[in-house]
Amino acid sequence: MRATIVTIGDEILIGQIVDTNSASISRHLNGVGIAIGEKISIGDRRDVIVETLQRVMRTSEVVIITGGLGPTKDDITKHTLAQMFASELVYNEAEGEHVRRLLERRGIAFTELNRGQAMLPECCTVLHNAHGTAPGMWFDTAEGGVVISLPGVPFEMEHLMEDEVLPRLKERFELGTIVHRTLITHGIAESILAERIAAWEEALPDYLHLAYLPAPNIVRLRLSAYDVEKEQSESEIAAAFAELERIIPDNIIGMEGSTIEQRVHEFLISRGETLAVAESCTGGSIASKFTAMAGASTYFLAGVVSYANSAKCNILGVDNEFIQRDGAVSESVARAMAEGARKVSGADYAIATTGIAGPTGGSELKPVGTVWMAVATPEKTIAVVRNCGTDRSQIISRASAYAIELLYNELKKL
Amino acid sequence: MRATIVTIGDEILIGQIVDTNSASISRHLNGVGIAIGEKISIGDRRDVIVETLQRVMRTSEVVIITGGLGPTKDDITKHTLAQMFASELVYNEAEGEHVRRLLERRGIAFTELNRGQAMLPECCTVLHNAHGTAPGMWFDTAEGGVVISLPGVPFEMEHLMEDEVLPRLKERFELGTIVHRTLITHGIAESILAERIAAWEEALPDYLHLAYLPAPNIVRLRLSAYDVEKEQSESEIAAAFAELERIIPDNIIGMEGSTIEQRVHEFLISRGETLAVAESCTGGSIASKFTAMAGASTYFLAGVVSYANSAKCNILGVDNEFIQRDGAVSESVARAMAEGARKVSGADYAIATTGIAGPTGGSELKPVGTVWMAVATPEKTIAVVRNCGTDRSQIISRASAYAIELLYNELKKL
Secondary structure, three states, X not given: OEEEEEEEOXXXXXXXXXXXXXXXXXXXXXXXXXXXXXXXXXXXXXXXXXXXXXXXXXXXXEEEEEOOOOOOOOOOHHHHHHHHOOOOEEEOHHHHHHHHHHHHHOOOOOOHHHHHHOEEEOOOXXXXXXXXXXXXXXXXXXXXXXXXXXXXXXXXXXXXXXXXXXXXXXXXXXXXXXXXXXXXXXXXXXXXXXXXXXXXXHOOOOOOEEEEEXXXXXXXXXXEEEOOOHHXXXXXXXXXXXXXXXXXXXXXXXXXXXXXXXXXXXXXXXXXXXXXXXXXXXXXXXXXXXXXXXXXXXXXXXEEEEOOHHHHHHOOOOOHHHHHHHOOOOHHXXXXXXXXXXXXXXXXXXXXXXXXXXXXXXXXXXXXXXXXXXXXXXXXXXXXXXXXXXXXXXXXXXXXXXXXXXXXXXXXXX | OEEEEEEEOHHHXXXXXXXXXXXXXXXXXXXXXXXXXXXXXXXXXHHHHHHHHHHHHHHOOEEEEEOOOOOOOOOOHHHHHHHHOOOOEEEOHHHHHHHHHHHHHOOOOOOHHHHHHOEEEOOOEEEOOOOOOOOEEEEEOOOOOEEEEEOOOHHHHHHHHHHHHHHHHHHHOXXXXXXXXXXXXXXXXXXXXXXXXXXHHHOOOOOOEEEEEEEOOEEEEEEEEEXXXXXXXXXXHHHHHHHHHHHOHHHEXXXXXXXXXXXXXXXXXXHOOOEEEEEOOOOOHHHHHHHOOOOHHHOEEEEEEEOOHHHHHHHHOOOHHHHHHHOXXXXXXXXXXXXXHHHHHOOOEEEEEEEOOOOOOOOOOOOOOEXXXXXXXXXXXXXXXXXXXXXXXXXXXXXHHHHHHHHHHHHHOO
16 A cells, blocks of 8 residues: 655745645554655646646555645645546535534635635545535545545644544555654764664564654654554564663653653652743743643643843842842853742742853853753752854754753652 | 755655755745755655656756765665766765764764765765765756755755855856745635735736735735746835735734734834733743744843742732632633733733643633633733633644734734
């Protein structure tokens, strides 16, 4: 079983939007055992759409298209498909009524353009879009494959995949099994890691394919298996990763999706302890990483974004003397912020950051990217300074990651 | 001039990562007048890479490849290209030394795998990667085109595009001009907008192509022109958008890249006024939106993430009576948070949010997604309640957007 994903839209080709749909569709298809051979993005041009679809229909049983289903003139996917499959557009009463009701609830008038969205190729199976105004379409091809057209709005596409497309694919085709498992490592460079685990890699069964995915501070190790017996391959992968935990015990964060903030989250919940943060240069980014996780309210007491010096003094109780003597970006201020956050919130632990996110504000002694970070625990306060790069958004994200890692390393010792 | 972008990596095909590189490369190429005909993502398989490249080299003068240049066994792009261009890999002394020094600075040992990264096809022009260990490669094809291979790490790819690829493309080819300009509208549905501006759209010069890009709360209107005289088309687009400002004066946020928080940012800087935020359910997301913008420190005084009720009382001075009587998610608490944030920080304006981000904590009267938001100004405090959806991350992002819009609508009146 081979699938191709075709995303349509000039906005993708000119780089105005990042295509996130194709990644999501890939995960869904892999989940039911369908491998993706190719992803293609093309513009809103009839000839290119036809040529591309005809090419990929020859090599793929499943073709999934997104985009170009909106109500306006620049949306041409539906008309192109109708023409390709030599089918008339006919008004679908049920879909028309659905669109009318949906717009009514939002207080939007139903126009001729919306009515046009319920004009659908006669030969297709209509996939009901409960969350939007553009229905999906399922075409059976003469070669025994399927071409599926979905709206480009990620939220609507997502629901259509889950509710309409996957159940139909499972019914229609005899599907195999694909297994991917990923282990997340930190604190070890990709090339060193590869050497350290070379013998382990060599000993892997042939059908398991290993991939290295480096990212700042972490390397993800993925094992993939195609067309396998699910339980057996899963248990062989689990055994292989268990072996890795013996080889690099200090460098493993967890499985796919694991982040250091998630480990801190789990740790604090399991111990019934609490956290506060005091952020200057990271500006709320650390707080939002924790509060994005469901259940954060059980341990996350408070965050203070003390951007102004007055906020550092008034809210966190930082001694203004420190700021005058050492500057706002200094060890003394980072320590006082962490201790102040513990005190004002009553939390067991606190993380603090103060640095220069740029682009201005740097000096020779403290260039842009200089960040002091501190962690206060019931026993002590530790502080480190790190250079977090040169670009504002990178500095904010690295400083957040390093500061959370500082707490994680303390918690690991307990 | 036509370009194709080919991103290589199983991690893209299985949806483990979202490919952001191709959008960035598209913007760079459009910026120097090169249009993208197609983007393709394929896996780490030699036969597929060769077949795809041979196909696209026939139709594109410029082919840009990313990915597959790492030091480990699953990275095969370089070997495949060397074979395709019938060229030996030879050790590049300068690149080898660069990699050695780069790793040394990070405290990482230089291994045989790293040495391998400086083994490069003899026939290519090496593109120096100042920020990483995998050099880029530029191949001239027999047909007069170019094939350019770049590392997949976004940061490294970005620098290579700017410093090495674009200058060489400009020197090598006679390039045209592409102009894209986008106007951002808010508060009007796509279909209604299309009707309202139908006559305007009809009157556009033929060479200007209009596209609608809807997103939650906003619709982007893009005008594109290809192979045009830059200044003339820019002034015609400016005139067309000026005309739109007369047709939908209340619905325009600004040009491409404009966000409501950016308008607030500009507004506060120009008036020399200041801002504080008090967040419960949005958990630092509003603070981080403002502090992500360079220059925020001129007006952003403080943020408080008062997740625990005790933090609402102790830091923001919310009356515990309100919490007991109305609950933490209530109009009285939202108002008190906004007023407390103004007071504790000394800011002119404050934004507050308190709501139920879920997945638990909802009730019949206050289901998950219920968010009270308030804005305090020197004259008054206003509060509204909105339902922000059902999914935690969606609730956080919508509540943040609505709360910032609440302040924006107040500032617009001044």
